[in-house]
Amino acid sequence: MCGIVGLLLKNPALRPHLGELMVPMLIGMTERGPDSAGLAVFSQPVGDSLFKISVYAGESKVDWNAFIDALRAAFATAQFQIRAIANHAVLTTSAAPDAIEEWIEKYRPALTVLSAGRSIDLYKDTGTPGEIAARYEFAKLQGTHLVGHTRMATESAVTPAHAHPFTAGHDFCLVHNGSLSNPYMLRRKLEPFGITFETDNDTEAACRYFEWRLREGDDLPAAVRRGFAELDGFYTFLMGTDDQLALVRDAFACKPAIVAETDDYVAVSSEFRSLAHLPGVRTAKLFEPKPQEVYSWRI
Amino acid sequence: MEDLRQTATGYGLPATARKEAIRTFDLATHTVRELNQFLHKELVASGVTKVMVSNPDGAHSIACGVNAPVDIEINGHAGYYVAGMNKHAHVVVNGNAGPGAAENMMSGLVRVRGFASTSAGASARGGCLIIEGDASLRCGISLKGADIVVGGSVGSFSAFMAQAGRMVICGDAGDALGDSLYEAVIYVRGEVKSLGADARYEEMTAADFGTVKQLLDLAGFDYSPQEFRRIASARQLYHWNADAQQEY
Numbered sequence: 001m002c003g004i005v006g007l008l009l010k011n012p013a014l015r016p017h018l019g020e021l022m023v024p025m026l027i028g029m030t031e032r033g034p035d036s037a038g039l040a041v042f043s044q045p046v047g048d049s050l051f052k053i054s055v056y057a058g059e060s061k062v063d064w065n066a067f068i069d070a071l072r073a074a075f076a077t078a079q080f081q082i083r084a085i086a087n088h089a090v091l092t093t094s095a096a097p098d099a100i101e102e103w104i105e106k107y108r109p110a111l112t113v114l115s116a117g118r119s120i121d122l123y124k125d126t127g128t129p130g131e132i133a134a135r136y137e138f139a140k141l142q143g144t145h146l147v148g149h150t151r152m153a154t155e156s157a158v159t160p161a162h163a164h165p166f167t168a169g170h171d172f173c174l175v176h177n178g179s180l181s182n183p184y185m186l187r188r189k190l191e192p193f194g195i196t197f198e199t200d201n202d203t204e205a206a207c208r209y210f211e212w213r214l215r216e217g218d219d220l221p222a223a224v225r226r227g228f229a230e231l232d233g234f235y236t237f238l239m240g241t242d243d244q245l246a247l248v249r250d251a252f253a254c255k256p257a258i259v260a261e262t263d264d265y266v267a268v269s270s271e272f273r274s275l276a277h278l279p280g281v282r283t284a285k286l287f288e289p290k291p292q293e294v295y296s297w298r299i
Numbered sequence: 300m301e302d303l304r305q306t307a308t309g310y311g312l313p314a315t316a317r318k319e320a321i322r323t324f325d326l327a328t329h330t331v332r333e334l335n336q337f338l339h340k341e342l343v344a345s346g347v348t349k350v351m352v353s354n355p356d357g358a359h360s361i362a363c364g365v366n367a368p369v370d371i372e373i374n375g376h377a378g379y380y381v382a383g384m385n386k387h388a389h390v391v392v393n394g395n396a397g398p399g400a401a402e403n404m405m406s407g408l409v410r411v412r413g414f415a416s417t418s419a420g421a422s423a424r425g426g427c428l429i430i431e432g433d434a435s436l437r438c439g440i441s442l443k444g445a446d447i448v449v450g451g452s453v454g455s456f457s458a459f460m461a462q463a464g465r466m467v468i469c470g471d472a473g474d475a476l477g478d479s480l481y482e483a484v485i486y487v488r489g490e491v492k493s494l495g496a497d498a499r500y501e502e503m504t505a506a507d508f509g510t511v512k513q514l515l516d517l518a519g520f521d522y523s524p525q526e527f528r529r530i531a532s533a534r535q536l537y538h539w540n541a542d543a544q545q546e547y
Contacts, residue, residue: 253436253454256398256416271397272376273357286376286395288416288435291455 001152002164002177003029003129004257005039006238006268008145008245008297014264019141021278025267026129026138026148028274032177033150036163037132038124040173040240042299043143045118050079051097051170054114054122055104056160057087064089067108071095074103086135090121097170112161117171119242124149124163144299147240149175156201166204168195168211171242176203177255177270180233189230206231210239220246221294228292236289238268246296253291260284266297322347327354331361338365357397362390365407382409385426398435401428404445410518417454420447423464429518436473439466442483448518458485459495467514469522480532486511488526497536501529 005025009015018041026037046052064084071080071093078095093100097116104111115122123136129150133139149164156162165173180186183205187197195208209230213223220239224246236255239246247268249257260267260275262284269275272286289295322345324334334352342350342365349370355361357378362371365388373381376394386405395413404423411419414432421437423445430438430447436454439447442461452470459475461483471489478495485498486507494500503524511524 251455253417271357271378272395273359273378276356276376282375286413288414291436 001032001154002175003032003150003270003274004175004177004236004238004268005029005148005150005270005274006146006240006245006247006266008266008299009264010266010299011264015144016142018143018146019137019139021265022141022146022148023133023139024277025269025274026133026150028276029150029270030129032270033152034128035153035158036124036126036151036160037129037149038122038151038163038165038175039138039146039148040115040120040122040165040167041141041143041146042119042171042240042242043121045242046092049094050092051095051116051118052121053091053093053097053100053116054120055089055091056112056114056124057089058110058112058160059087060110062087062089062111067111070107071100071103074107075099085137088123088125088136115167115173117242120167120171120173120240122165122167122173124165125160126158126163144243145240145245147173147175147238147245155179156199161199162201164203165240166201166207168208169215172207172211172214172239174203174207174210174237174239176206177236177257178234178250180206180231180235182232185232186230202233206235206237220244221296224248224294236270244296244298246294247289248294249289249291251291257289258286259289259295260286319349320345320347321349321351323351323353325353326356326358326361331358334361335363338362338367338369338371342367342369355394359397362388365390368407376413381411385409395432396430400430401426401445404428414451420445423447427514427517431518433470439464439483442466446514448514448520450518450520452489455492456495458483461485465510465514467511467518467527469515469520477530477532479536480530482532484510485530486514486527487530488522488528491530494530497533498530499533501531503527503529 068082075095081092083090164175167173180202183202186205210223236249236257262280352373355375359379361381363383366386368387371390373392378397380399382390382401384403385407388407390409392411396411396415398416400415400419401409402421404426406425408427410429415430415434417435418437419434420428420439422441424443427446431450433451434449434453438453438457440459442464444463446465448467455473458477460479462481464483466485468487472491474493475495477498508524
């Protein structure tokens with residue numbers, strides 16, 4: 001069992017309050033996912049030629065100032081800024097994200113790159129949703145939309161790397177409630193294209209499959225529809241890109257989802273109890289997404 | 300009006316026929332456990348005949364396991380298993396219901412004014428579940444004797460392996476309606492995307508028209524019984540057929 005939450009703010013006046021609105025949604029899904037939690041928050045993209053990279057340090061103690069000094073020495077012509085909280089940091093740089101990721105892998109192997117892009121920041125860790133929200137000060141987050149998850153692991157280990165959201169490529173993430181029965185078939189299909197995997201988690205396979213389809217030219221709904229034939233198992237997926245959220249349930253719709261839509265926002269959750277606090281929810285348009293129908297919303 | 304209908308059709312003594320004593324539970328300040336413990340252990344001695352529940356906000360298991368003739372009104376959206384295992388009570392949800400509404404109901408009446416999520420009325424043995432909006436997938440799965448009336452449409456796999464009871468669907472049905480049916484009977488007014496294995500259309504008899512009318516009147520839905528079709532089991536799956544080659 002897991003919990004999924006998503007929030008897209010149509011009303012720009014609410015965007016400074018994205019985190020405040022979301023934290024009760026995430027904590028409301030604690031019973032569905034008490035072992036890990038995470039979220040991807042999308043905000044206005046950084047300037048042209050800049051990228052953001054979310055980095056996680058796990059248990060290791062990191063001197064983030066020393067980290068940035070070492071990067072500046074290695075990439076002399078590039079700009080770097082860092083915003084760190086607890087064992088997590090968001091790096092903004094003019095260097096190529098791939099080069100930074102390679103450098104981190106080689107010289108700072110204790111660090112994990114969680115996401116890269118121009119809009120996305122990503123946080124995930126083990127612990128209850130409430131603990132994680134407090135640890136990373138989720139209530140202060142601002143932005144246009146976000147994708148969150150609370151995890152109760154059923155098929156692979158409880159580690160920060162196995163927590164959701166999963167990412168692939170730039171500005172793309174996916175969270176999952178359910179379980180896939182053919183993730184290794186997907187991996188064997190994708191690995192010959194040079195796509196590499198960081199965990200043995202079934203959701204990562206779905207995430208990399210969809211991101212691969214996006215790079216091959218599908219739009220998000222088309223990629224998801226192609227997945228109906230390729231992905232076997234149970235799922236409610238919520239995906240985020242720089243400018244949209246997309247939601248889909250498998251043909252059997254065993255995993256719940258409910259959507260509340262007002263003029264101000266679109267909110268998605270596994271259950272209504274995570275939406276009950278939202279302003280105007282009593283008069284919102286409420287519906288359960290139908291199986292094998294792709295729902296997407298743009299900022 | 301509603302009470303008259305309930306009295307006329309025998310879904311238990313309507314509590315409102317007696318002197319009304321109301322108790323209110325606000326789930327913003329009370330837990331579901333406090334509510335349910337009152338319903339299970341204190342209700343009968345208290346003389347309360349009507350329980351109002353406010354701010355349900357999607358909480359699970361509201362009014363589960365009630366075993367007394369009482370009116371319960373839930374003002375808002377309920378979560379999983381609302382009125383599960385209900386016996387005797389009349390429960391109204393003035394909102395939507397989460398998965399498993401009135402699952403395993405034994406008797407009484409449960410009305411959902413909005414839509415109901417998956418597996419509404421699953422395994423219900425008696426009583427009547429009325430869903431005024433749509434019901435999601437697997438509505439009435441393994442139905443064991445209750446009646447279900449859905450004002451809107453039902454999702455796929457509804458009435459799967461339904462053993463006894465009646466289901467009236469005023470809207471459309473998804474895929475595999477009535478798959479592996481036993482002796483439950485389905486009446487459907489709208490389009491059926493597909494029938495499940497061993498489910499078949501049958502002629503409506505005078506008794507069927509009467510049944511549909513009785514259930515529509517109880518639910519308060521204004522359709523003509525003439526608009527409904529009957530679906531029941533062809534009973535071809537009751538016995539193993541080695542010649543079928545697993546083709547059903």
